[in-house]
Structure formats: C-alpha cells, structure tokens
Amino acid sequence: MSVITVDGQQPFSYALNAAAAVAAPWSDLQNDILNDQALNLARQTISAWDGYGETPLIPLPGLAAEIGVAALHYKDEGGRFGLGSFKALGGAYAVLRLLASQTGATMADVLEGQHKDAVAKTTVCCATDGNHGRSVAWGAQRFGCRCVIFLHATVSDGRERAIAKYGAEIVRCDGNYDDSVRQAQETADREGWFVVSDTSYPGYRDVPRDVMQGYEVMAAEAFDAMPAPPTHIFLQTGVGGMAAAIVALAKRRWGDARPVIVLTDPDQSACWVDSFAAGTPTAVEGDLDTLMAGLACGEVSSLAWDILSDHADAAMALTDDAAVAMMKRLAFPKGGDPAVVAGESAVNGLVGLQAGMSHREVADAMQLNGQSRVLVFGTESDTDPEVYQSLVGVTADTVKSAVPAD
Helix, strand or coil: CCCEEECCCCCEEEEECCCCCCCCCCCHHHHHHCCHHHHHHHHHHHCCCCCCCCCCEEECHHHHHHHCCCEEEEEECCCHHHCCECHHHHHHHHHHHHHHHHHCCCHHHHHCCCCHHHHHCCEEEEEECCHHHHHHHHHHHHHCCEEEEEECCCCCHHHHHHHHCCCCEEEECCCCHHHHHHHHHHHHHHHCCEECCCCCECCECHHHHHHHHHHHHHHHHHHHHCCCCCCEEEEECCCCHHHHHHHHHHHHHHHHHCCEEEEEEECCCCHHHHHHHHCCCCCCCCCCCCCCHHHCCCCCCHHHHHHHHHHCCEEEEECHHHHHHHHHHHHCCCCCCCCCCCCCCCCHHHHHHHHHHCCHHHHHHCCCCCCCEEEEEECECCCCHHHHHHHHCCCHHHHHCCCCCC
C-alpha cells in the first residue's frame, strides 16, 4: 500500500491497512496481551480507588449533522481522577501492579500500606510527553514509592509543573520523545529502577501491557454507555497503546461485527500511517514537532502493533491547524451541542472523521456515510492551561460556563 495525500483547505494523508480484516480472528497472542479476565481485575481495582467515577459519554448531534453522520459520541476523559486525561487509568495501575509484584503482595495489600517500607525503597520512572508521566507520578505518590520522570526538549513548562506537584523528580533530556524513552531505560538499568512506560519494545512488554489494560477500563465504560454499537471508531494514536486497548475490547465484544477502526496521527509524527503503508513498523525520524504533544511519537509500540496490524483498517495524518480548529469548534459549539474543553491531543480522532467525510473517495474507502454512528475518545482536557488558552483564546473555565448555542 502507499500513502495517499489529499489536498485542500485542510490537507491530510492516509494509508489503508491491507493486512486488516473484520473477520481476522482474535489470536492467542493477542489474548495474552489483553483479555476479559485481566480487564475485570483492572476495572474492579481501579473502580475502588478514591475519586473514581465513570467519565461522561457526550452526544454531539450538532457536530454529527455538520459532518454528515447519523450519530457522534465523545468520551470526555478530562475529569479522570482530577489528572485531566485518560492516562490516569494506565500509568497508576501499572505502578500498583509492579509494586505488588516486587513485594510479593496483592494490590490490596499495597493499597493498605502493609509493605510500606519495601514500597518506599522502590523507584519507578518513565519518559513522557506529559500525561503519562503525570499518572505515574500520581500513582507513585498515592502508593508510596519514589518517582523520576524524563521529559524531552519540547514538553512544556506547564506540563512539567503538573508532574512535579505529585512529588516526582524531573530529568530534562535532549532530543525527542523516543530519545527520552531510551534515556529512561538506560538510567533505570544503571540505577536499579523500574520503568513504567506506555510503549513497548523488544524485551519490555509486561508493564506496558498493564498500562494498556488500565486503558481498557475507559473502553468498557464507553461501550456500555453507547445507545447502539458504533459503526466506526476514530482513535488518535501516538505509540498506539490506547488505540490498541480500545480496539482489543471492540474485537472481543463484537467479533466480526466490530466497527471500522481508523487511527489518526499528527502529520509530523505519522508513524502509523507510514507503518501501515509499509506493512511493518516504521519509525519517523526528526524532532516530531507537533502541537499535539501527547501524540508526538515516532515509533509504534510493539504490543500495539500486534493488535492493530490485524484489527485497524486505516490511519490518517492530520495537521496541527485542523486540531486547533476542532478545539475551538468544541469550545464554541453549534446546534445545541454542549461546550467541551478538549486539549491538543484530544481532538485528532474528530479531525480525522471530519476530513474523511469531506472527501467522497476517502469516505467510501472508510465506509463512512450518513448512517454511520461514530465514537471518539476525548483523551485530555486543558492539561496545560496556558497552552490551551493561547490556542482557543479563552480559559477552560470560560468554556465550561458557556450556555449551549442553538
């Protein structure tokens, strides 16, 4: 397959995944990564944490009509545990799983403080674009271990402060996100620390699997709340862990009737577009300079590839300008939609839907039409309030106080 570029007011590119098929089986390898038993444990554990509450599934009929689909639902993760993003489900859960493993205890024992001294001697670390590191730091503080977070050069000062407030030590790195991942692993190997990463690579799969299992809780909430199964799910990717978790549950729940799955990348870090076009994981080099900080990843996660290479139908590469326009569209809605605070990395799925529906050939390739029922995941709110205000023009509080427009 090749990457196809579509010119226009908001240009984009896409690649179909020739290896995907709705009839592709859910394999034993995939079930070893994510499965119903592990999901039930994650959901039972996370739902018992102080502050847990299901995040809302918001219908957007005005935007659906504007785009030209029958129904559009937005899973708003902005209120998740007060951390502002879905990442609260993954990083913190993986920290708890790791601490239980290292102490030989149950997760309940760790939560009850029965191994406080051993936990306090443990150091967890990770590289992050912002939200995952915040979750790991929050989990480390909640469960009682030390935390060190590695930030690459373009992570904003606001996101650094948001992580540091949970007691994490910050290490700034040269290079891009993938460089910071390597530095975190090298430092952990040298110091005897434990990496809690949301991306996997050869020899490192167990912890990222636990991160992804936490993400599946979000998918289960959304699927349970949908009035009818979606025909399409558009998912922003990054390394792909979140997308793989949602797709895994969609395949296990609906089998050959699963929705059409479309992944969306920033055009400056379109590793899934390039990988689908090549038929193999393909890295994007360079500084990965995109406003969509949480998606600025040049290498796909091997665990995510094991799932998405069979069960995701296409990938799209979209511009920063289109993302900002969608942030503003959600903040200043039309057609009776509620106002929604959506961060830079939250809207790329919506942007992909809008772009796909604007071109007949692309819509046909993705089986999009006026009967489509689409689910997207709003993965963050204003996780950097200063950046959000600079892009949207108002604060998140102003958006939240708005009255829906007719």
